Amino acid sequence: MNTPALTTLTAVPEGKVISFESIRVACRNCTLMTLCLPLGLAPEDVERLDSIVRRNRPLHRGDFLFQSGDRFRSLFVVKTGSVKTFAQSPEGGEQVLGFHLPGEIIGLDAIDKDAHVCSAKVLETSAVCELPFGRLEELSVTIPSLQHQMYRLLSKEIAHETEMLLLLGKKSAEDRLATFLLSLSQRFRKRGLSPTDFYLSMSRHEIGNYLGLAVETVSRLFTRFHEEGLLKVDRKHIQLTNLDAIEAMVIRAPVEEFRRRIS
Amino acid sequence: MNTPALTTLTAVPEGKVISFESIRVACRNCTLMTLCLPLGLAPEDVERLDSIVRRNRPLHRGDFLFQSGDRFRSLFVVKTGSVKTFAQSPEGGEQVLGFHLPGEIIGLDAIDKDAHVCSAKVLETSAVCELPFGRLEELSVTIPSLQHQMYRLLSKEIAHETEMLLLLGKKSAEDRLATFLLSLSQRFRKRGLSPTDFYLSMSRHEIGNYLGLAVETVSRLFTRFHEEGLLKVDRKHIQLTNLDAIEAMVIRAPVEEFRRRIS
DNA sequence: AGTTTCATTTGACCCGGATCAAGTAAATCC
DNA sequence: GGATTTACTTGATCCGGGTCAAATGAAACT
DSSP states (O other): OOOHHHHTTTTOOTTOOOOHHHHHOOGGGOTTGGGSTTTTOOHHHHHHHHHHOEEOOOBOTTOEEEOTTOBOOEEEEEEESOEEEEEEOTTSOEEEEEEEOTTOEEOGGGTTTTBOSSEEEESSSBEEEEEEHHHHHHHHHHOHHHHHHHHHHHHHHHHHHHHHHHHHHHOOHHHHHHHHHHHHHHHHHHTTSOSSEEEOOSOHHHHHHHHTOOHHHHHHHHHHHHHTTSEEEETTEEEESOHHHHHHHHHTTTHHHHHHHHO | OOOHHHHTTTTOOTTOOOOHHHHHOOGGGOTTGGGSTTTTOOHHHHHHHHTTOEEOOOBOTTOEEEOTTOBOOEEEEEEESOEEEEEEOTTSOEEEEEEEOTTOEEOGGGTTTTBOSSEEEESSSBEEEEEEHHHHHHHHHHOHHHHHHHHHHHHHHHHHHHHHHHHHHHOOHHHHHHHHHHHHHHHHHHTTSOSSEEEOOSOHHHHHHHHTOOHHHHHHHHHHHHHTTSEEEETTEEEESOHHHHHHHHHTTTHHHHHHHHO
16 A cells, blocks of 8 residues: 555645545654654654654644744644645735645744744645643753754754845845745655645645735736746646756856946 | 953854853753743752753864754754844745844754755854754753753744744835844844844845845935934944834834735 | 625736947056 | 045936736635
């Protein structure tokens, strides 16, 4: 048997039932082990970690993991499906902060203030592991390799946000969308899924919000990329037909700087 | 005696000598203790932390703490002066990631890859504490409150970058500069310095780069803010003559969203 | 099946801020 | 002290992408 919940990452239609078994798997049997918190832990330590993990029933589109202002109790790891995080201003304006795929950890920004500073909403039927942070912290006192892994994860998150800053600070709309698609592609690949053929679980509006672009711009860019033969779009189904060109697009981005410097 | 090196945060002219004594102070006597790593530690633990801190000679404008690609060995804490961090593309283009004031920790993004992913350059004569990360990690295994403080610091850094994402993702040039000035003001206040009267240690070019704006735009905005009576500018000397207005400017930023929602 | 609702696409227009181009003022160098 | 370099300011122009408006298409509702 394979693991249907993982391979149908974003393909589970609304309301369909996910195999409950695939959600209850222990860390040691989880296909995400090398992407997740247990990375680098000795088997017996994985068991100890496993013992504090709460595996709740699957969540559905629109469900919240937590909302901004909630007391911080747990970190969450996406197991199947996807989750978006976003900040909201009192008036209702919202800024999408990230889209989270299986193995990615959510809530790290809440440790400092002991309260959530953003909200997390499930984009499609998803299974999520809950890690009560108090227990995790106790555990990491007695497992140095877990502490190290925690530092690494927090650091990785910082480095990742830094990359987003680079993206939003300088690049053109075209670069932003190309970078976004490439990021998804690479993350799908790491999870054993097709890097060139996938479904988007988020709307154009959410993509635009995330990238600091208007919906219309996102839509136009998809059309243009399609016309240029970079990809095929059908609604939420994306096929990257020229991944190399998309990569090249992202890499040669800082050229304007270069041109300025040599002149 | 007061601590001249702190009170002259950005006012030490190039080449002038900083009191060496003020640099060598132990953590327990450091005015930054409540802003820095020792926060929340028992006195004996502060001593243990103190014992691994390396206090090097002051650095001067243009000196590097580290460069992108360097092996990661230590975290750094600004003690006096200021430091900028930036990412650079191979061609020479650069994106300023942050300006760091006394008590702020630099290098947290390097833990994951065990290599620096950005560079840190001193903006003015500055004293910096070096924290060898291996030692720090060992220590944090035996001092749970230090481990907790590390988690908090890492988390705070994530939350801070999230705020920058919000800024760069949505807001107008005006909002960006206002937010930047307000951030500086608040950070100076926390350090016991004037929140309304300070020197900028970074150039207009660096501010623009940081905020995703052209130098010319930054310059024009300073002129406009001056005309509107929000501040006085003389070269690098800034006086915020209407802090309330600047705060209001930042807070009422998401109004466009609101307008859209009710229509 | 037909209606409502919401998401996406497409077109027309406009504006904020980038870019280009001087000019001015400090700081650094002889 | 004068020359050179670098930083900053100001003005003119242009364009990428936002905004507005409308059409089209999917999906949910009755």
